[in-house]
Amino acid sequence: MSKLAFGCLMLMCAVIGVCGQSLKPSSPVVAEADGFAIIPNAAFPPDKKRIYRAVYDSTKFAKDPSVLVPALNNAGSELNTLYVSGVPLANAKFTVVFHGASVDGILDDAHYRAKFGIANPNLKAIASMKKAGVEFYVCGQFLISENIDPKTLTPDVKVASDALIVLMALQNDGYALMSY
Numbered sequence: 001m002s003k004l005a006f007g008c009l010m011l012m013c014a015v016i017g018v019c020g021q022s023l024k025p026s027s028p029v030v031a032e033a034d035g036f037a038i039i040p041n042a043a044f045p046p047d048k049k050r051i052y053r054a055v056y057d058s059t060k061f062a063k064d065p066s067v068l069v070p071a072l073n074n075a076g077s078e079l080n081t082l083y084v085s086g087v088p089l090a091n092a093k094f095t096v097v098f099h100g101a102s103v104d105g106i107l108d109d110a111h112y113r114a115k116f117g118i119a120n121p122n123l124k125a126i127a128s129m130k131k132a133g134v135e136f137y138v139c140g141q142f143l144i145s146e147n148i149d150p151k152t153l154t155p156d157v158k159v160a161s162d163a164l165i166v167l168m169a170l171q172n173d174g175y176a177l178m179s180y
Helices: 003-020 070-084 100-106 109-116 122-131 140-145 163-172
Strands: 052-058 092-098 135-139 158-160 176-179
Touching: 052 070, 052 100, 052 163, 070 092, 070 100, 070 122, 070 176, 092 100, 092 163, 100 109, 100 122, 100 135, 100 140, 122 135, 135 140, 135 163, 140 158, 158 163
Parallel strands: 052 092, 052 176, 092 135, 135 158
Antiparallel strands: none
C-alpha cells in the first residue's frame, strides 16, 4: 500500500471515528434555532475568553413561513454554539437588523396569522434571544417606503432611523457583518 493510500485510509478512519460517535446537536438557548454539537479535537473551537460581536443583516424571509427567518436561525444557532461550548452569553454581543422581505418575520402574531394563516414561529426565538442580550432593530425607512405600521410588529424590535446606519455604526465598532 502506498503512503498516499495509507494516509487516505487513516483520514477516512478518523472521519468515520468522529462521525460514528453519537454527536447530537443541542439548542439550549434558542430551542427553535439550529443546535450545536461539540466536535472532539476540532480546529478553532469557540474561545471562552473572546467577545463575539456580530451584526446580522436580515433581508431574507424564510422559504416556508413555518420556519425561522434565516438571520434569526443563524444568530440563534451561534448563541447555542457559544453556550454549549462554555462561552458565557455575556460574551455574545449580537444585533439583528431587519429590512426588506425579512420584516414579515417580525409581524406580531395577529398580523402574521392574517398574512400566512399560521402563528409566527419567529416570536419565541426573538424572545429567547432578547433574554440572552441580543438587540433587534427594523429599518424605519423601509417601514415608510412599504407603508408598514410599526404597531403591526412585535414590540421586541426597535424602529431605527435607517438599517444601513445601524449596520455601518456597528461595523465601525468592530462587529462582524453576517448577511442573511
